[in-house]
Amino acid sequence: MSLDQKLIVALDTVDADRARSWAAAVSPHAGLLKLGLEFFLANGAAGFARIAGAPIFLDLKLHDIPNTVAGGVRAVLHLRPKMLTIHASGGSAMIQAAHQAAVSAGPDRPMILAVTVLTSLDQNDLHALGVNATPAEQVLRLGRLAIEAGADGLVCSPLEVAMLREALGPTVKLVVPGIRPTGSATGDQARTMTPAQAVAAGADWIVVGRPITGAADPAAAAADIAASIR
Ligand code: C5P
Numbered sequence: 001m002s003l004d005q006k007l008i009v010a011l012d013t014v015d016a017d018r019a020r021s022w023a024a025a026v027s028p029h030a031g032l033l034k035l036g037l038e039f040f041l042a043n044g045a046a047g048f049a050r051i052a053g054a055p056i057f058l059d060l061k062l063h064d065i066p067n068t069v070a071g072g073v074r075a076v077l078h079l080r081p082k083m084l085t086i087h088a089s090g091g092s093a094m095i096q097a098a099h100q101a102a103v104s105a106g107p108d109r110p111m112i113l114a115v116t117v118l119t120s121l122d123q124n125d126l127h128a129l130g131v132n133a134t135p136a137e138q139v140l141r142l143g144r145l146a147i148e149a150g151a152d153g154l155v156c157s158p159l160e161v162a163m164l165r166e167a168l169g170p171t172v173k174l175v176v177p178g179i180r181p182t183g184s185a186t187g188d189q190a191r192t193m194t195p196a197q198a199v200a201a202g203a204d205w206i207v208v209g210r211p212i213t214g215a216a217d218p219a220a221a222a223a224d225i226a227a228s229i230r
Contacts, residue, residue, distance in 0.1 A: 001032070005226065006031060006206060007195070007208065008175070008205050010036065010177070010209030012210075013213075014042035016047040019039060019051060022212075023054055025218045026219060031055065032055040032057045033051060033056055035048060035051065035056055036059040036060075040060060055082040056083075057082060057175075058081035058084050060076075060084065061085045061087055062085070062098065063086065065094070066094045066096070069086060069101075077101075077104070077105045077109075083111045084098070084110045085112075086112060087114070088116050088142035088143065088145060092145060092149040093149075095149035096149045099152075111152040111173060112151050112152050113152065115154075115155045116142040116143050121135065123135060136160065136163065139156065144167070153175060154168075154173070155176075155177065156175075158197070161174050162202055165202030174204050174205075175203070175206075175207060177207035177208075178193070179194070179211075180193075180194065181224065181225055184211040196228050206225075206229070208225060211225075
């Protein structure tokens with residue numbers, strides 16, 4: 001596996017044995033494997049270690065006061081994840097604290113990626129939260145804030161990636177879930193793009209879960225997607 005490979009496979013399960021077998025199947029075709037909140041809460045550092053050997057994107061979407069988020073980042077540095085997520089809405093000081101904690105790991109430190117507006121929120125939800133901007137405006141506002149505060153990149157939807165690439169330039173890392181290969185079920189992802197479309201729009205990495213882990217042959221599904229973006 002190498003970070004040059006743009007496919008990240010989301011291993012969304014609480015079952016560490018299942019995650020391990022998915023990892024073995026898809027590793028030849030992926031740059032990283034993503035472990036999320038459900039896996040980490042159920043299995044902790046010991047479960048993480050069972051997937052060891054692969055570059056890991058640890059998607060915990062941290063959001064708390066700066067001191068606590070910095071402590072959370074430091075608490076997982078020994079696992080050597082390559083990517084960690086935080087919520088941009090935690091504000092500049094929180095993002096800076098996460099960045100500084102990551103930097104303390106030295107040159108092999110994890111990238112800090114910020115989540116802007118959850119893709120589950122629409123205009124009405126933002127309004128109810130007191131945000132009188134469109135989702136796109138809020139994504140751009142929080143994206144700029146996060147990068148200025150030291151985030152290495154953003155997690156963004158396929159519909160946002162071209163706008164963010166244009167606004168933020170070539171060095172900001174853009175990691176894009178909500179990807180569906182042609183012909184696969186959309187599930188609960190409302191606004192999707194194919195792997196090739198997302199990469200063409202400016203994604204550095206795409207995140208794919210169920211189209212791979214729910215396939216009859218996860219290794220073949222991952223291989224097909226990797227080939228489509230090579
Ligand atoms: O199964 P699926 O391909 O939809 O999985 C996408 C992964 O990306 C899941 O782990 C999900 O939590 C994550 N994600 C997402 N949408 C976001 C942020 C993260 O689907 N906006």
